[in-house]
Amino acid sequence: QVRLVQSGADVRKPGASVRISCKASGYTFVSYSITWVRQAPGQGLEWMGWVSVNTGETKYAQKLQGRVTMSTDRSTNTAYLELRRLRSDDTALYFCARGHASYDIWAVHYWGQGTLVTVSS
Amino acid sequence: QSVLTQPPSASGTPGQRVTISCSGSTSNIGKNYVYWYQQLPATAPKVLIYRNNERPSGVPDRFSGSKSGSSASLAISGLRSEDEADYYCATWDDSLSGVIFGGGTKLTVL
Numbered sequence: 457q458v459r460l461v462q463s464g465a466d467v468r469k470p471g472a473s474v475r476i477s478c479k480a481s482g483y484t485f486v487s488y489s490i491t492w493v494r495q496a497p498g499q500g501l502e503w504m505g506w507v508s509v510n511t512g513e514t515k516y517a518q519k520l521q522g523r524v525t526m527s528t529d530r531s532t533n534t535a536y537l538e539l540r541r542l543r544s545d546d547t548a549l550y551f552c553a554r555g556h557a558s559y560d561i562w563a564v565h566y567w568g569q570g571t572l573v574t575v576s577s
Numbered sequence: 578q579s580v581l582t583q584p585p586s587a588s589g590t591p592g593q594r595v596t597i598s599c600s601g602s603t604s605n606i607g608k609n610y611v612y613w614y615q616q617l618p619a620t621a622p623k624v625l626i627y628r629n630n631e632r633p634s635g636v637p638d639r640f641s642g643s644k645s646g647s648s649a650s651l652a653i654s655g656l657r658s659e660d661e662a663d664y665y666c667a668t669w670d671d672s673l674s675g676v677i678f679g680g681g682t683k684l685t686v687l
Contacts, residue, residue: 491676500579500665500678500679500680500681501614501616501622501665501667501678501681502678503667503675503676503677503678505675515674515675517675518673518674518675551621551622553621556624556627556633558627558628558631559612559627559628560609560610560628560669562669562676563610563612563624563627563667563676564624565624565627565633567621567622567623568621569621570621
């Protein structure tokens with residue numbers, strides 16, 4: 457079955473960077489893009505962008521442009537999210553997700569378990 | 578402030594029918610498909626409805642979606658205690674060139 461397993465929780469200081477991994481299994485990794493969504497404590501869902509595993513093409517949310525990089529390693533079926541110049545409002549649960557053959561390219565169906573990133577001095 | 582507007586809360590008693598609305602504009606709901614996600618506490622979201630009114634395999638037919646113009650709705654009939662969760666609508670926005678989510682609706686089963 458499709459599984460997306462994310463790296464563990466992390467604590468970072470303001471101004472630092474964080475890198476989260478998302479290891480995929482149960483399907484052909486190059487067949488679907490990986491999308492990243494985050495959720496601040498007690499808040500709603502926020503789309504961050506996606507990376508095409510097949511082409512490496514990325515699409516980022518406008519508000520994160522310049523601070524975010526999404527990448528993949530096809531040799532290990534792993535996707536990565538890097539967020540730089542962290543601020544306190546980047547504290548959130550970060551999810552990786554994958555689409556479905558019947559969905560629009562931007563929509564997701566399968567989700568990772570989430571990675572809590574806390575930004576605190 | 579989300580581009581897609583949902584009521585922050587909704588409630589109903591077991592067996593009732595509840596509807597959650599999602600209001601957008603011509604640049605998002607008006608031109609693109611709507612998806613609905615259910616998020617139980619401390620879990621990842623789950624798709625309930627895709628492409629306005631389609632249900633993924635395994636989702637009960639108590640859940641239904643509709644869309645009219647720049648608004649969409651999720652209906653839950655035969656309400657059950659396990660339906661108590663947060664519900665989010667989502668779609669693509671042509672102006673923002675990105676995915677947008679509604680602010681979420683917390684459903685309470687009384």
